[in-house]
Structures are given as C-alpha cells and as structure tokens.
Amino acid sequence: MRRRKVGHMQQNIRITSHVTIVLTLLTALTALLLAGFMWLASAKVDDIALTRQTGYLKQGLDELVKAVQHELESVTTSNDAVLLASKGAHQWIADNIGTWMHSYFNHDRTYLFNERDELVFAMRDGQDIVALTFLDDEKPVAALRENVRAVLHRRIAPGDSAPPAIAEIFAEQILAIGGRPAVVSARPIVPRTDAVSIDAGKEFITVAVKFLDAGAVEKIARSTRNETLHFTTDPAESMAAIPIIATAGSTLGYLAWQPIRPGLMLIEQIAPAGIAGVAVAMGVVIFLGRGLRKTSIDLSESRLALMRHRDQLEESVRLRTAEIERQREELDRLLAQERHVNALQRQFVTMASHEFRTPLAIIDAAAQRLSRTKTSQKPEYVEEKSAQIRSAVLRMVDLMESILSAGRLETGKTTLKPERLSLAELIETCCARQTDIRKSHRFHRDLSHLPQTILADRATIEQVFTNLLSNAVKYAPQAPDIHIRTWTKNGMSYVSIQDAGIGMDAEDLPKLFQPYYRARSATGIAGTGIGLNIVKQIVDLHGGSISVESAIGQGTTFTVALPNKGPLANLIKRAA
Amino acid sequence: MITVLCIDDEADIRQLIVEELKDAGFATLEAANGQEGLEAILSYWPDIVICDISMPVMDGHQLLAEIQLNHPELFNIPFILLSALTDKDNVLTGLRAGAADYLTKPIDFDLLLAKLAGCIARLENDRAVGRAL
Numbered sequence: 001m002r003r004r005k006v007g008h009m010q011q012n013i014r015i016t017s018h019v020t021i022v023l024t025l026l027t028a029l030t031a032l033l034l035a036g037f038m039w040l041a042s043a044k045v046d047d048i049a050l051t052r053q054t055g056y057l058k059q060g061l062d063e064l065v066k067a068v069q070h071e072l073e074s075v076t077t078s079n080d081a082v083l084l085a086s087k088g089a090h091q092w093i094a095d096n097i098g099t100w101m102h103s104y105f106n107h108d109r110t111y112l113f114n115e116r117d118e119l120v121f122a123m124r125d126g127q128d129i130v131a132l133t134f135l136d137d138e139k140p141v142a143a144l145r146e147n148v149r150a151v152l153h154r155r156i157a158p159g160d161s162a163p164p165a166i167a168e169i170f171a172e173q174i175l176a177i178g179g180r181p182a183v184v185s186a187r188p189i190v191p192r193t194d195a196v197s198i199d200a201g202k203e204f205i206t207v208a209v210k211f212l213d214a215g216a217v218e219k220i221a222r223s224t225r226n227e228t229l230h231f232t233t234d235p236a237e238s239m240a241a242i243p244i245i246a247t248a249g250s251t252l253g254y255l256a257w258q259p260i261r262p263g264l265m266l267i268e269q270i271a272p273a274g275i276a277g278v279a280v281a282m283g284v285v286i287f288l289g290r291g292l293r294k295t296s297i298d299l300s301e302s303r304l305a306l307m308r309h310r311d312q313l314e315e316s317v318r319l320r321t322a323e324i325e326r327q328r329e330e331l332d333r334l335l336a337q338e339r340h341v342n343a344l345q346r347q348f349v350t351m352a353s354h355e356f357r358t359p360l361a362i363i364d365a366a367a368q369r370l371s372r373t374k375t376s377q378k379p380e381y382v383e384e385k386s387a388q389i390r391s392a393v394l395r396m397v398d399l400m401e402s403i404l405s406a407g408r409l410e411t412g413k414t415t416l417k418p419e420r421l422s423l424a425e426l427i428e429t430c431c432a433r434q435t436d437i438r439k440s441h442r443f444h445r446d447l448s449h450l451p452q453t454i455l456a457d458r459a460t461i462e463q464v465f466t467n468l469l470s471n472a473v474k475y476a477p478q479a480p481d482i483h484i485r486t487w488t489k490n491g492m493s494y495v496s497i498q499d500a501g502i503g504m505d506a507e508d509l510p511k512l513f514q515p516y517y518r519a520r521s522a523t524g525i526a527g528t529g530i531g532l533n534i535v536k537q538i539v540d541l542h543g544g545s546i547s548v549e550s551a552i553g554q555g556t557t558f559t560v561a562l563p564n565k566g567p568l569a570n571l572i573k574r575a576a
Numbered sequence: 577m578i579t580v581l582c583i584d585d586e587a588d589i590r591q592l593i594v595e596e597l598k599d600a601g602f603a604t605l606e607a608a609n610g611q612e613g614l615e616a617i618l619s620y621w622p623d624i625v626i627c628d629i630s631m632p633v634m635d636g637h638q639l640l641a642e643i644q645l646n647h648p649e650l651f652n653i654p655f656i657l658l659s660a661l662t663d664k665d666n667v668l669t670g671l672r673a674g675a676a677d678y679l680t681k682p683i684d685f686d687l688l689l690a691k692l693a694g695c696i697a698r699l700e701n702d703r704a705v706g707r708a709l
Contacts, residue, residue: 350663354630357660358586361681365592368685373599388588440587477585477609477632502632524610524635526660 016296020289027285031278042263050259058242060220068185069170071105076189076206079196085189085204098123106216109209115202136178141207144186147171148205156200166190173247181212181244181252228258344516351528355399359392391437406530409537416457418566423450430465441473445484450493455566460538467531468497468558476501492561500555542567581605581622583613585631596685610634629659640673654695
C-alpha cells in the first residue's frame with residue numbers, strides 16, 4: 001500500500017513538472033501567435049501606408065506636370081512681355097521670363113524664339129546663355145516650337161473654321177532628354193489685354209524644359225516629406241516606385257523611394273519590450289512551476305514522512321500489543337502452573353495423610369486385636385501381630401524418610417557421603433525389606449553383572465531402590481513377578497526393575513519425575529507422587545541417570561545408571 | 577449367620593478385620609480390590625460389605641457406582657466404606673453414592689462392630705417386615 005502511494009506521489013510530482021512545461025509552452029505559443037498577428041497587422045498597415053505614399057507621389061507628379069501650362073502661361077501672358085520681347089529687351093526677358101521660370105517654377109531650361117523662329121534667348125540652370133546654343137535638347141525643343149508655330153499658322157490660314165484663341169495655344173511633351181525624363185512645354189507670348197496686339201504669324205514662342213529628376217522632384221520630396229525620393233531607371237526590389245511615362249507611351253524611368261513602414265517601425269520599437277515581456281512571463285511561469293513542483297515534492301515528502309511515522313507507530317503498537325499479549329500468556333501460564341502445583345500439593349497432603357493412616361491402621365488394629373484376645377493368646381499369634389506392627393512401622397519410617405528427603409533435596413541440604421558399597425547387597429536388602437512389608441510379590445534377581453563395589457551414598461541409594469521396588473509392587477497388584485537385571489557399561493552400573501503391572505500412558509512419562517506428579521493410570525492406588533522425584537534427584541546427584549519405559553497394561557521398566565567411581569566432584573559441590 | 581465381605585488391598589488390614597469379625601461371630605469373605613469384590617458379591621450375595629476406597633483395578637467409589645448402575649438388585653446390601661481418606665469430599669461422595677456409613681482408618685473395632693450391629697438390626701427388621709407382609 002505504501003509503495004503504491006509513493007508511486008502516486010511521484011506521479012503527482014511528474015504531473016507538476018508536466019504542468020510547468022505545458023504552461024511554458026503555452027506562454028511561448030501565445031507570444032508567437034501574438035507576434036504573428038502583429039506581423040500580419042504591421043504588414044497590412046505597411047501596405048496601406050505604401051498605397052497612400054504612392055497615391056500622394058503620383059498626385060504630386062501629376063500636379064507637377066499639370067502645373068507646367070499655368071507656369072508657362074503666367075510668364076508669357078503679359079502686355080509687357082509682348083512689347084519688350086518684340087523689342088529685344090534682353091534683360092527684361094532674362095529677369096521676367098528666364099529667372100521666373102527657373103527660380104519660381106523649377107524649369108531647368110528656358111528658350112525664346114522670335115517671329116522667324118530664331119533663338120533669341122536661352123537660360124540653363126539659372127544661367128543666361130549669351131552665346132545661344134542648345135545642348136541635347138534642340139530636336140525636342142524645335143519640335144515643340146514647330147507644333148506651336150503650326151497652330152499659330154492655322155489661325156492666319158484661311159479655311160480653318162474654328163482656330164483656337166491665341167491664349168489657349170499650348171504644347172507639351174514628356175520625353176527623355178539625354179536619358180533624363182523631362183517635361184518640354186511651348187507657348188507663344190500673348191498680350192493680356194486688347195491694348196496690345198500682335199500681328200498674326202509674328203508671335204514670339206517660349207519653350208521650357210523641366211527635368212523630372214532634378215529640382216522639381218526635390219520639391220515633391222520636400223512637400224511630401226519623402227527624403228529618399230529619387231529618379232532611377234532600375235529601382236531596387238526593396239524600393240517603392242512610380243513610373244514616369246512619356247507622352248509617347250514608353251516608361252522613362254521611375255521615381256523610387258524607401259517605403260515608409262509604420263507597422264514595421266512600430267514592431268521594431270515594441271519588439272524589445274515584447275520579447276522582454278514574453279521572457280518575463282515565461283520566467284514567471286517557470287518560477288511558479290518550480291515553486292509548484294517544490295511544493296508538490298515537499299507535500300509528498302511530508303506525506304511520506306507522515307506515512308512512515310504512522311507505520312512506525314503501528315509497528316510499535318503492534319510490538320507493544322504482542323509484548324503485552326506475551327506477558328499475559330506468561331502470567332496465565334505461571335498462574336496455571338501455580339494452580340497445578342497447588343492442586344498437586346493438596347493432593348499430596350491428602351495422599352500423605354492416607355499413606356500414614358494405612359500403616360497406622362495396621363498397627364492400631366493389630367494392637368486392638370492383641371488386647372482383645374489376651375486371654376487366649378498363643379505365642380505364634382503374638383509373633384504374627386508383632387510382625388504386622390513392625391512391618392507397618394517400617395512402612396511409616398520409609399514414608400517419613402521419603403518426605404524428609406524430599407524436603408532436604410528441595411532445600412539443597414542433602415549431603416552425599418560416598419562410600420565403597422556393594423550394589424548387589426544393597427538391592428538384596430531392599431528386596432528383603434519389601435518382602436517383609438508385602439509378601440505378595442516375588443523378586444527375580446540377577447545381580448551378578450555388577451562390579452564388586454561402587455562409590456555411592458548408602459542411605460540415598462537405598463531410598464532409590466526402596467522406592468522403585470515398592471512402586472513395582474504397588475503398581476502391579478496382579479502381576480507378582482518382578483525382574484531385576486543388571487549390567488555394566490562404560491564405567492556405569494545399570495539396574496533395571498521390570499514389572500508387568502498397570503503401566504502408564506506415553507503422555508505421562510515426561511512428567512513422571514516432577515514432584516507430586518502421578519500418572520493417570522495410578523488412580524485408586526495410594527501414593528504421594530514424591531517418590532520418583534526423590535529417586536531422580538538422588539540419581540542426578542550421583543551423576544547417574546534414570547530412564548523409564550512403559551505402556552498401559554504392559555508393565556513398566558525403570559533403568560537406573562550409577563557411575564562406578566562415584567558422584568563427580570562438581571555434583572558433590574552442587575549437592576552441598 | 578450374617579456374612580460380611582471385606583474388600584481391602586492391604587492384606588494385613590484385611591486379615592485383622594476378618595479376624596475380629598470372625599471372633600464376633602460373623603461369616604467372612606475377602607477381596608483385594610473392587611473387581612474381586614464385585615465378583616464375590618455376585619457369587620455369594622453377602623449380607624454386609626466393608627469396603628476400602630483406594631484400591632488398584634477398581635476403587636470403592638467405582639464399585640458402588642457399578643452396583644447402582646448395573647446391579648440394582650444388589651444395591652440393598654449395606655455398604656460400609658472404610659478408608660484412610662479422611663477428607664470431606666470422599667466422605668460426601670461415598671454417602672451420596674449410597675454407602676450406609678463411612679468409617680476412617682485407623683479402625684476402632686468397637687465402632688465397626690456397633691455399626692455392623694445397627695445394620696444387622698435394620699436388616700432383620702426388614703426381613704421380619706417382609707415376612708409379615
């Protein structure tokens with residue numbers, strides 16, 4: 001479960017990373033879209049601006065061309081002009097026609113022809129040309145002059161029904177002069193009023209040349225504030241241009257200018273601010289994303305810590321509970337054990353009482369018998385009763401000895417006094433005693449395989465065999481044959497006592513040597529339950545061992561092993 | 577003659593009791609445990625039974641229960657329990673199971689004989705009443 005949660009949290013952290021990336025990308029995309037829109041908008045704005053610029057310049061060029069007639073008219077329509085020109089007043093012509101055309105109207109060249117079409121005046125670029133010459137403009141100038149002269153001749157020639165008024169005679173042509181586009185215009189000098197008259201065919205004719213790549217265009221550039229406007233025959237790709245078209249229809253060149261792009265200029269102006277803004281926005285997004293991620297990680301870590309803490313808590317509670325449970329079980333076990341010991345002790349007290357009362361009953365009954373029959377007593381009878389009494393007393397002594405031994409063993413006050421003794425003799429004695437107490441059983445003894453003597457404590461070893469033999473008798477009430485076998489092995493003397501009595505359940509065997517414990521098959525047979533415990537302790541003190549084999553109804557065999565060389569030193573010490 | 581069955585696993589005690597009873601004029605039977613005792617009762621139908629409790633094979637309580645359960649016709653025979661067990665539990669168990677009396681060891685022969693006399697008086701009375709009816 002914990003692993004799953006950890007995975008879940010790591011997923012959360014990953015998600016926050018993804019969120020940051022997505023937000024950053026979105027911001028970038030938005031900026032890109034905005035830039036695109038702005039680009040499109042600026043292009044549109046630039047388009048519009050270019051159209052307007054073109055319009056203005058076209059209009060300016062048109063007006064420039066259209067103005068030529070009026071300019072020419074304004075210097076040629078005057079009574080003074082007619083009079084002074086015909087009289088050849090050079091200075092006046094220079095001042096009032098040449099200078100005016102040049103200075104006020106930006107005409108580059110001005111020519112004046114007399115009634116015989118002789119060039120009488122010429123001015124170029126504001127310079128009075130005294131030695132009258134043409135440059136590369138003689139042919140077009142002459143052509144224009146001829147045009148005007150032809151119209152003037154039509155006025156005087158008969159047959160023309162509606163010749164134009166003299167003031168309206170005007171010729172104009174746009175063409176290239178020396179590769180330069182120019183407006184060439186011609187007009188006769190005419191009087192303003194009727195006060196002055198000219199003889200038909202005797203008119204002076206003015207021809208002017210205005211180059212479109214010079215002062216005229218500069219004027220347009222100034223008036224439209226288009227500083228880059230200039231003439232070119234081959235405008236660069238990046239330049240805006242309008243064509244200059246000759247009267248004959250061919251394109252003479254272009255007026256070109258660097259187009260003004262307000263949109264682009266705006267973009268250029270705001271681009272740094274925009275880029276900075278986008279950078280800041282992305283920075284903010286990334287910062288927030290990192291913050292989110294950090295918060296998420298912190299949150300995950302604290303949740304992990306919390307989970308760890310909870311697990312530890314659960315673990316410690318579990319351990320504590322287990323500990324309490326273990327202690328409770330231990331207490332229960334101790335209590336049960338205590339109760340068991342108590343029950344065993346109560347049973348012991350009852351049985352001890354019974355065990356004392358039985359020989360006492362014999363003694364008492366025998367005594368009563370003796371006293372009741374004293375008149376007719378035979379010596380044999382007295383003998384028999386005495387024997388019964390002595391036997392009962394022996395039983396009581398054994399019993400008392402057992403109980404006292406148990407007490408001494410329990411308090412560790414038993415001191416062994418090992419001596420050289422014949423185990424065979426000792427067993428014989430014990431058998432004889434048993435026979436004294438109960439004559440019902442027969443002991444079949446084979447004591448020949450024992451060593452001559454062994455080192456052991458006589459009193460306690462006697463107790464061992466007395467107990468085992470009396471048990472064999474007691475628990476085999478209907479099987480009178482008891483077999484005692486002996487052998488020696490590895491420095492140990494072995495004695496086995498076998499009865500064919502009631503036997504014991506296998507379950508009882510491990511507990512058999514515990515104090516007060518009695519096998520369940522012993523029910524109904526009097527006994528204190530301390531005998532085998534005493535036997536075991538004594539054998540242990542001697543450094544020997546005791547084992548038992550038994551089965552219900554099959555009888556029981558106890559085998560005692562005692563070391564021939566006596567109890568080991570450490571065992572003597574322990575007994576002390 | 578009144579026949580008394582004495583059941584005890586201690587041969588010495590059994591012998592002493594039997595001696596005393598014979599001296600007092602009873603006919604006696606002996607058994608060493610409950611199982612032998614039951615066989616003797618079934619075979620000889622004694623008038624009174626004196627029975628120990630702690631015995632191998634079948635103890636006194638078991639014998640009483642066996643008779644009550646499987647041989648109701650023998651349940652009329654007065655049972656005097658005679659035991660070295662002096663605790664109240666055993667006394668109550670024995671009396672509830674139908675024992676006529678509960679005596680403890682060591683044995684007071686006068687007391688035992690008096691109890692037997694009482695039982696005999698009751699037996700004879702019962703028999704006399706039975707005959708009269």
